[in-house]
Amino acid sequence: MKVAILGFGNIGHAAEQAVKAAPDMELAGIFHHNDCLDCMDADVVLLCTPTREVPKFAATMAARGICTVDSFDIHGQIPSFRSQLDPVCHANKTVSIISAGWDPGTDSVIRALLMAMAPKGLTYTNFGPGRSMGHTVAAKAIPGVKNALSMTIPLGTGIHRRMVYIELEEGSDFKTVEAALLKDDYFAHDETHVIAVDSVDALNNVAHGVNLVRSGVSGDTHNQRFEFNMEINNPALTGQVMVSCARAAFRMKQRGQFGAKTMIELAPVDLLPGSVEENVAALV
Amino acid sequence: MKVAILGFGNIGHAAEQAVKAAPDMELAGIFHHNDCLDCMDADVVLLCTPTREVPKFAATMAARGICTVDSFDIHGQIPSFRSQLDPVCHANKTVSIISAGWDPGTDSVIRALLMAMAPKGLTYTNFGPGRSMGHTVAAKAIPGVKNALSMTIPLGTGIHRRMVYIELEEGSDFKTVEAALLKDDYFAHDETHVIAVDSVDALNNVAHGVNLVRSGVSGDTHNQRFEFNMEINNPALTGQVMVSCARAAFRMKQRGQFGAKTMIELAPVDLLPGSVEENVAALV
Numbered sequence: 001m002k003v004a005i006l007g008f009g010n011i012g013h014a015a016e017q018a019v020k021a022a023p024d025m026e027l028a029g030i031f032h033h034n035d036c037l038d039c040m041d042a043d044v045v046l047l048c049t050p051t052r053e054v055p056k057f058a059a060t061m062a063a064r065g066i067c068t069v070d071s072f073d074i075h076g077q078i079p080s081f082r083s084q085l086d087p088v089c090h091a092n093k094t095v096s097i098i099s100a101g102w103d104p105g106t107d108s109v110i111r112a113l114l115m116a117m118a119p120k121g122l123t124y125t126n127f128g129p130g131r132s133m134g135h136t137v138a139a140k141a142i143p144g145v146k147n148a149l150s151m152t153i154p155l156g157t158g159i160h161r162r163m164v165y166i167e168l169e170e171g172s173d174f175k176t177v178e179a180a181l182l183k184d185d186y187f188a189h190d191e192t193h194v195i196a197v198d199s200v201d202a203l204n205n206v207a208h209g210v211n212l213v214r215s216g217v218s219g220d221t222h223n224q225r226f227e228f229n230m231e232i233n234n235p236a237l238t239g240q241v242m243v244s245c246a247r248a249a250f251r252m253k254q255r256g257q258f259g260a261k262t263m264i265e266l267a268p269v270d271l272l273p274g275s276v277e278e279n280v281a282a283l284v
Numbered sequence: 285m286k287v288a289i290l291g292f293g294n295i296g297h298a299a300e301q302a303v304k305a306a307p308d309m310e311l312a313g314i315f316h317h318n319d320c321l322d323c324m325d326a327d328v329v330l331l332c333t334p335t336r337e338v339p340k341f342a343a344t345m346a347a348r349g350i351c352t353v354d355s356f357d358i359h360g361q362i363p364s365f366r367s368q369l370d371p372v373c374h375a376n377k378t379v380s381i382i383s384a385g386w387d388p389g390t391d392s393v394i395r396a397l398l399m400a401m402a403p404k405g406l407t408y409t410n411f412g413p414g415r416s417m418g419h420t421v422a423a424k425a426i427p428g429v430k431n432a433l434s435m436t437i438p439l440g441t442g443i444h445r446r447m448v449y450i451e452l453e454e455g456s457d458f459k460t461v462e463a464a465l466l467k468d469d470y471f472a473h474d475e476t477h478v479i480a481v482d483s484v485d486a487l488n489n490v491a492h493g494v495n496l497v498r499s500g501v502s503g504d505t506h507n508q509r510f511e512f513n514m515e516i517n518n519p520a521l522t523g524q525v526m527v528s529c530a531r532a533a534f535r536m537k538q539r540g541q542f543g544a545k546t547m548i549e550l551a552p553v554d555l556l557p558g559s560v561e562e563n564v565a566a567l568v
Contacts (some may be wrong), residue, residue: 012388014502014503015503016500016506017501017503018345018503020504021403021404021501021504022403022554025535035295041384042349043372066401074327075291076566078564078568079561079565082505082564083561084380087484098401099568101429102401103346106397106400106401106544106567108567108568109393109397109552110394110397111567112552112555112556112563112567113390113393113394113552113555115555115556115567116524116525116528116552116555116556117386117521117525117528118388118389118521119306119524119556119557120305120525121529131422133336141434146326149299175552187485217305218302218516218517218520218521218523218525219298219299219300219301219302219304219305219520219524219527220304220305220516220520221298221301221520223517223518224514224516224517224521225514225515226512226513226514227366227511227512227513228510228511228515229510229511229512230509230510230511231509231511232502232506232509233502233505233507234508236502236503236504236505236508237401237502237504237508238375240400240401240403240502240503241364241400243503244400244401244403262564262568264551264552264563264564264567265551265553265560265564266546266551267547267550268393268396268397268400268548269396269549269552269553271396271397271399271400272396272399272400272403273403276549277363278397279548280362280363280366280546280548280549281362283392283395283396283548284359284362284383284388284392284401284546284547284548
């Protein structure tokens, strides 16, 4: 299948490597946001643009009958994005797989599976240690901040500490900047530590992690305990998951299973190269 | 949906509790192996018989157009069981979900998901501590053994120790029994310890566990590390997974997605009560 990439930041670069490593894919081109996209000849387009631009490009491609995969990550807006894109996919007989990264994405699949295994109980998703893009952008927006890095540190039960490393603009006062940051809505509700550093670039690292735990009830049996951990290169995993989902989108379109789908709506075997029979023999 | 249970051992009892706890299911009856099954009025039958009897009952039910779910657990025979049952399901427009427990079953889903996240690398599934049914039966078959319990102890990288607790028959010699057991094909290849006890019943416990690890490559990025752990009541989890799969079988039949399917061929959202929209909002 021919797979094109739209947008070429961290995720786009990682997706390129994953397409090249896939035994059943051909890279159909890498396009920038502002390119003319009419020449695009692809079965699936990976939308590696900033997340806020994803819905627009997803709708454009779906209207042309081309499958898309994105890693749209604004959790609260996923249901409305899905419900708006779904009829466009059906009208044009195509498939869009949305929010296909690790959270939302593979973590969502694990959460769904654990609900099926122990329907009553509590799941906690603990993120990090790793860089939070949203909090980093919020910190950079504080007056007097030249550059920033906000690390998410898991404290368990879904509670997180924010370690915010800031490079000050010349002449700005640390205490003033710190007070403004601690009042910002992104930081006001969590334990937050602000640390002045000479170079934020020297700290940058795309490592991230997850610790997802559930204790629940299967039937009437309590104390069923589950845990999923990962320590990963963040853009590499996101790009790989998108590429695996491109395979699923292509196959679902061929079978006529049209629509906008999240990863909990896909059969995991569709993510993998090879036949169903080969994967059943190897993995079940 | 109306769900019946065939077979009423450990798994059948656990499945009954899970059906009763499900908000969208009605228990359509519990049947024993030798019952006349013609009176069965169910949308889905959970096959909780001994595993070797599963293929026969699955084919009988599929021929009557009734969905089934089983936890057939002889790994090497799953592909042939699936390929033989699949045409019966298609011919009778029904769905059978096979090998739906935790391994094979939910572990298979995790293994498939991790392959999609990091296609190159090694996955190790470490079982236990917990009772191995196959090894326990093999130990009981050794002459001079009155009762036995074989515990599986994980040593990492898929290597396991066997701790075998035996109750001797009167007049039998421990050293003779131990030597025979250590030569048995079930035990000859693993580190095995044989321990004589007064009462095997006093040790019985349905706790089990899994530690599933993968280190792999996403795109061209190495050292992506993943781990799944669980500590569970074994029959309770198996029964619950079967009941969740009953929901998926029922829905897939309604959509015309007929066939014999393993859990890696199901969309996880189909395992859960409630609408797709509700589950996307809650879990993605």
